[in-house]
Amino acid sequence: MDEILAKSAQSSAPALWVGAAFAVSFGLVVAGSLGAALLKNLLHAVLFLALALLGVAGLFLMLSSTFLFVVQILVYVGGVVILLIFGVMLTSKMAQPDIPPRNRQTLAAALLALLLFCATAYVLTTHPWMVSAEPPAVPVAEIGVGLLQKYVLPFEIVSVVLLVAMVGAIVLARREPESK
Amino acid sequence: MRALLRHVLFFLIALLRVLDRTLGRVLAPVLVPLFRVCVWALHTPLGVILPPVLMLMGAYLLAARPALRQELPDTTWLPLWSHMWIDILVAIVGIVLLGPMCMVYITWLERKLLGRFQNRYGPNRVGKYGLLQPFADGIKMLIKEDIVPRGADRALHFIAPVVIVVPPLVIFSVLPLGPGMSALPMEVGVLFFFALSGISGVAIFLAGWASHNKFSLLGGMRAVAQLVSYEVPLLLSVVVVIMVAGTLSTDKLVEAQTAGRWFVFTPWGLVGFLLFFTAGLAEVNRTPFDLPEAESELVAGFHTEYSGFKFALFYLAEFIAAVAIAGLTVTLFLGGWSLPGADRYPMLAPVVFLSKAALLVLVMVWFRGTFPRLRIDQVMTFSWKFLLPLALVNIIVAGIWIFLVRDGSWRSFGIGWAVGAIILIAFYVWLNRFTAPSTIEKRVYRFAEE
Numbered sequence: 001m002d003e004i005l006a007k008s009a010q011s012s013a014p015a016l017w018v019g020a021a022f023a024v025s026f027g028l029v030v031a032g033s034l035g036a037a038l039l040k041n042l043l044h045a046v047l048f049l050a051l052a053l054l055g056v057a058g059l060f061l062m063l064s065s066t067f068l069f070v071v072q073i074l075v076y077v078g079g080v081v082i083l084l085i086f087g088v089m090l091t092s093k094m095a096q097p098d099i100p101p102r103n104r105q106t107l108a109a110a111l112l113a114l115l116l117f118c119a120t121a122y123v124l125t126t127h128p129w130m131v132s133a134e135p136p137a138v139p140v141a142e143i144g145v146g147l148l149q150k151y152v153l154p155f156e157i158v159s160v161v162l163l164v165a166m167v168g169a170i171v172l173a174r175r176e177p178e179s180k
Numbered sequence: 181m182r183a184l185l186r187h188v189l190f191f192l193i194a195l196l197r198v199l200d201r202t203l204g205r206v207l208a209p210v211l212v213p214l215f216r217v218c219v220w221a222l223h224t225p226l227g228v229i230l231p232p233v234l235m236l237m238g239a240y241l242l243a244a245r246p247a248l249r250q251e252l253p254d255t256t257w258l259p260l261w262s263h264m265w266i267d268i269l270v271a272i273v274g275i276v277l278l279g280p281m282c283m284v285y286i287t288w289l290e291r292k293l294l295g296r297f298q299n300r301y302g303p304n305r306v307g308k309y310g311l312l313q314p315f316a317d318g319i320k321m322l323i324k325e326d327i328v329p330r331g332a333d334r335a336l337h338f339i340a341p342v343v344i345v346v347p348p349l350v351i352f353s354v355l356p357l358g359p360g361m362s363a364l365p366m367e368v369g370v371l372f373f374f375a376l377s378g379i380s381g382v383a384i385f386l387a388g389w390a391s392h393n394k395f396s397l398l399g400g401m402r403a404v405a406q407l408v409s410y411e412v413p414l415l416l417s418v419v420v421v422i423m424v425a426g427t428l429s430t431d432k433l434v435e436a437q438t439a440g441r442w443f444v445f446t447p448w449g450l451v452g453f454l455l456f457f458t459a460g461l462a463e464v465n466r467t468p469f470d471l472p473e474a475e476s477e478l479v480a481g482f483h484t485e486y487s488g489f490k491f492a493l494f495y496l497a498e499f500i501a502a503v504a505i506a507g508l509t510v511t512l513f514l515g516g517w518s519l520p521g522a523d524r525y526p527m528l529a530p531v532v533f534l535s536k537a538a539l540l541v542l543v544m545v546w547f548r549g550t551f552p553r554l555r556i557d558q559v560m561t562f563s564w565k566f567l568l569p570l571a572l573v574n575i576i577v578a579g580i581w582i583f584l585v586r587d588g589s590w591r592s593f594g595i596g597w598a599v600g601a602i603i604l605i606a607f608y609v610w611l612n613r614f615t616a617p618s619t620i621e622k623r624v625y626r627f628a629e630e
Contacts, residue, residue, distance in 0.1 A: 043389060047336075050382065070371045078378020078411075082404055085385055089401065140368055140428055 021062050028055025042088045050081045067140050235285070238277025239357055239530040245270055246360045271363035275352045283499040284314040290545045297549035321492035329392055329485050336390035341486065341493040344383035347376035348500035355507045356431045358517045358529030369430035370418060373508055374411065377463055380501065381407040384472065384482050387494070391485035399481025402556060403465065403472035409560055410462040413567035417455035420448045420578035421512050434516030438523060442515035447600030448578040453513040455571050457540070460505040462559070465498065466544050468551040469559060506540035507533070566611060573607045
């Protein structure tokens, strides 16, 4: 029955609606990033960042990697955005988190961003990518096995780094014993 | 540029206002009688029968979807491209009928039961046994004034209640109502649930922040802190199930529990069930973890500054989330749609599933009538110092269980139970000794007492 549905999906002008879905995702990413970079209100900027991250999740979904789609929402929207919200709340005045989005380093930052963009674009355009009509469906189990067997060392190093970060956070956040 | 935008915006708003007034005047002669007819219809037997019919219709639309998929290709008069859209539409209509109708019943049930717990009658005026009270409330909410505080962030204040309804409704799409009947048969269904509940945390915080009110903001901060801390034990208590069943798909998790082999009948399953249900209560802000909206401290927490239908949307989201978490608990630990004896009739499965979920919701209401609210430090301590270590040890027990009960015989089952129970109980006792109940030093009121 799923083949028929797939056939149905293909016969409904696939280029059109897949294209539309991609366009929506890209639009979210672009609009969200612009908002995050340019808005004055810090909290609004964080929310636009969340929009951009959701757009990235949509791109993963359109590339039929459901796992990455879910993890993107779980980690970035559920985790990173909440962390940033905490950051905004703790670092600035709660009622008015307005700060000017520009500073004296605008030129340097723009140059750096341009450089990064050029480097990324160069790598993306020159790398010989494998092109296939069928999207490679990677089962979750394979990802798990890969993490615990082939890539166990990077995985462990990442967890050690996280542990160090946690210990560091505790040390920084701990109140100094009051000297009387 | 900015000035131009502002002019356009003002023009649009003025246009909307004019439209609103003229439309109101033109439509009033039509809408008011329609409204009266609706109110009258709710008081007839039709009004009592309609909601359960709608709810079951939603459930059975989802339940009949696999069969419909089989049938659709035979209908030659429908063009091929429409099959996919019909399939999607059926799922959406099913969820939209099922979710809010469940919510309607649960509000009624909750008020009625709480009334009984407190020696009063509860709603008993609108309809038989007050069954139509939720509808009356809904109509009341619709015609109330929508107030936005002056200092509020208008856009976010508007968006927050809309965003907050979405995740609980979407969660319904990965709940399997019967064999192969989940609306979205996802390979990573369980993870999808966690991803969505993360979004609702952001929405709650938005509501609290956008209201420009200290109570709202406090409620929002509490909500985010609570959600972040309880997500950890919630996720870890699910790991055991995923380890043993070897899948993240909600459909396959239930299939692994058919014929009475519910996960709750194992030591790790029992502990996992209790952990998941407790952490789930905190995740959907139910008593005793309803600190974000603690009415005796924060007026109404993050939705203090909401009125009219936006307020109703918060309640909708909260109750649908309660049903969703009950449904997921049933799916993960209590055998989902499977019930020994009823498995032969797949059309009975949605009823079994919904009844089990309703039982869990009853327990939630019972908790609300029984437990006092925890203090914020107790909430945090409970999560980090009790639930989290227990969930970690539970994972170890599940690993030992997989090793011991490989052949599936009754003897190995007994050995597995004994070992698992000993480890868990010993750890529980030790943990209780280790984490003494938190006490606060006597507070010194510096300025009052000097």
